[in-house]
Amino acid sequence: MKRINHVLVITLLMIVGILPTTAFDSVKVMSFNIRYGAAKDGINKWENRKNLVLDTIKDSNPDLLGLQEVLGFQADFLKKNLPGYAFHGVGREDGKEKGEYVPLMYKTTRFALERSGHFWFSETPDEAGSKSWDSSLPRMLSWVALRDLKNEKIFIFANAHYDHRGNVARLESAKLMRKQWESIEGDFPLIITGDFNTTEDGKPYAALLNGPDDGSAKLVDSYRVIHPSRQPDEASFGGFKGIRKGSRIDWILHSEKFTTRNATINYTQESGRYPSDHYPIEALLRYR
Numbered sequence: 001m002k003r004i005n006h007v008l009v010i011t012l013l014m015i016v017g018i019l020p021t022t023a024f025d026s027v028k029v030m031s032f033n034i035r036y037g038a039a040k041d042g043i044n045k046w047e048n049r050k051n052l053v054l055d056t057i058k059d060s061n062p063d064l065l066g067l068q069e070v071l072g073f074q075a076d077f078l079k080k081n082l083p084g085y086a087f088h089g090v091g092r093e094d095g096k097e098k099g100e101y102v103p104l105m106y107k108t109t110r111f112a113l114e115r116s117g118h119f120w121f122s123e124t125p126d127e128a129g130s131k132s133w134d135s136s137l138p139r140m141l142s143w144v145a146l147r148d149l150k151n152e153k154i155f156i157f158a159n160a161h162y163d164h165r166g167n168v169a170r171l172e173s174a175k176l177m178r179k180q181w182e183s184i185e186g187d188f189p190l191i192i193t194g195d196f197n198t199t200e201d202g203k204p205y206a207a208l209l210n211g212p213d214d215g216s217a218k219l220v221d222s223y224r225v226i227h228p229s230r231q232p233d234e235a236s237f238g239g240f241k242g243i244r245k246g247s248r249i250d251w252i253l254h255s256e257k258f259t260t261r262n263a264t265i266n267y268t269q270e271s272g273r274y275p276s277d278h279y280p281i282e283a284l285l286r287y288r
Contacts, residue, residue, distance in 0.1 A: 066193025095128025
C-alpha cells in the first residue's frame with residue numbers, strides 16, 4: 001500500500017507541474033582522479049584519505065562514475081564499499097591487473113550492461129600496454145554501452161586519462177577517440193569523463209569538441225554550458241592544498257543527444273584535508 005501511495009503522489013506532482021517528468025530522464029555523472037595509491041604523499045597517502053574518497057562519492061551519489069589513477073588495491077576497496085555499483089576496468093600496462101586503471105562504475109539498479117571494451121592511446125590501440133608519439137606512459141580509455149532501465153535508452157559511457165607530458169600524444173589521443181567512435185558509438189548518445197591533462201586552450205580540447213570539419217557529431221563541455229564565462233578560479237587540480245586558481249583539466253563531455261542541467265566542481269574537504277589532489281567534477285545530464 002505504501003508503494004502505491006508513493007507512486008500516486010509522484011504522479012500527482014507531475015500532473016500539477018511540481019515535479020517535472022524530466023527528473024526521470026536525468027543522469028548524474030562524476031569524474032574523479034583519486035590519485036594513485038602508491039604515491040609517497042606523506043599525510044595525504046591513500047590510507048589516510050581512502051575513507052574521505054569513499055564518503056565524497058557516496059555523498060554525491062552519482063549514477064555514473066569515471067575514475068582515474070586507480071591501482072588494483074584501490075579498485076578492490078571501492079568495489080567492496082560501493083556494492084550498488086558494477087565495475088569495468090583493467091590495468092593499463094597489461095590489459096589485466098598491472099598498472100593504473102581508468103575504470104567506470106555504474107548503478108546496477110539503474111543500468112544494464114550491453115557491451116564493453118577498452119583501447120590504448122597509441123598507433124596500435126588494440127594492443128594492451130602500447131604507447132606512441134611522445135607519451136611517457138601507456139594511456140588508455142575504457143568504455144561501456146549501457147541500457148537505462150528507466151526508459152530502455154542505450155548510450156555509451158567512456159572514461160579516459162591523457163598523458164601528462166606528451167603534447168603530441170594528447171592531441172593524437174583526442175583524434176583517436178574521435179576515430180574510434182565511428183565503430184563504437186554508432187547513433188547512440190555518448191558521455192565521456194576524464195583527466196585530460198590539458199586546458200580549454202589546448203588543441204586536444206578543440207579536436208575533441210569540434211572534431212574534423214566533416215559534419216561529424218560535436219561534443220559538449222557540460223561545465224561550460226552552465227558556466228559560459230571563464231573565470232580565474234576554475235582549477236580542477238588543487239594539489240591537496242585547496243588551490244582554485246587556474247583552469248580545468250578534468251572534463252565531463254557529452255554528445256548533443258544529451259543536455260546539461262547542472263555542472264560543478266566539488267570542493268569537498270574535511271578540516272582542510274582533501275580526498276585527492278584533483279577535485280571531483282559533476283554534471284547532471286538529461287536525454288533529449
